[in-house]
């Protein structure tokens with residue numbers, strides 16, 4: 001398995017606003033609508049992404065190209081991880097003889113079929129536009145730490161819940177743990193696994209109706225990975241994955257009510273939009 005294993009720290013935004021968007025999964029058009037809806041100012045506002053930019057929706061490469069925008073900051077999701085793992089042999093040799101998941105990464109099975117559109121069989125290579133994005137994925141951190149003190153927030157993909165939370169009595173890793181990882185630029189493997197894949201908070205712990213919104217010692221931590229019809233706040237995690245791709249053609253047999261959510265960090269206000277629907281406003 002490949003990973004970058006990094007944390008990136010950014011200062012507070014002193015001139016504009018900060019927004020976080022849920023799992024894009026190729027839904028570039030929905031993001032464009034959301035940015036218009038909030039009058040996003042590319043000269044001073046910032047957009048953070050909880051990862052999983054690719055797969056399932058219609059425009060994965062356009063979502064990856066956001067990585068080149070100076071106002072866009074994203075962490076890696078498990079879909080980016082699977083994509084990197086899938087392309088390890090190609091990155092090592094510079095040749096892709098045929099589309100086959102040699103390392104059994106699950107990438108093609110879980111939505112990566114779109115990459116075939118960027119394969120040049122004569123050259124046995126991916127297109128240059130694709131290669132450029134593939135290399136950029138390596139630079140994506142796993143944790144974004146933004147601001148200081150009461151303005152501090154984090155952006156991750158899945159969760160910071162500890163695998164042994166029942167025994168240890170401490171439900172999740174805290175700001176102090178993150179500060180330590182930042183200092184040494186090293187995220188422990190057990191943490192990395194939870195950041196990419198964890199669903200405990202949304203599927204087990206969150207079923208308890210008394211689940212507190214805030215965990216003492218953990219700053220607001222935006223995440224996605226497990227979708228629901230509205231954002232949820234649990235133990236300082238703010239899950240804003242509301243299943244944008246579910247409203248795209250091909251997923252139409254599923255329930256209505258899903259969409260892509262854009263969250264205004266300081267106003268604690270969110271907007272969501274779905275394919276073939278108007279903008280929906282709501283407060284958490």
Ligand SMILES: [Mn+2]
Pocket residue numbers: 052077078079157196224225226
């Ligand atoms: Mn995910």
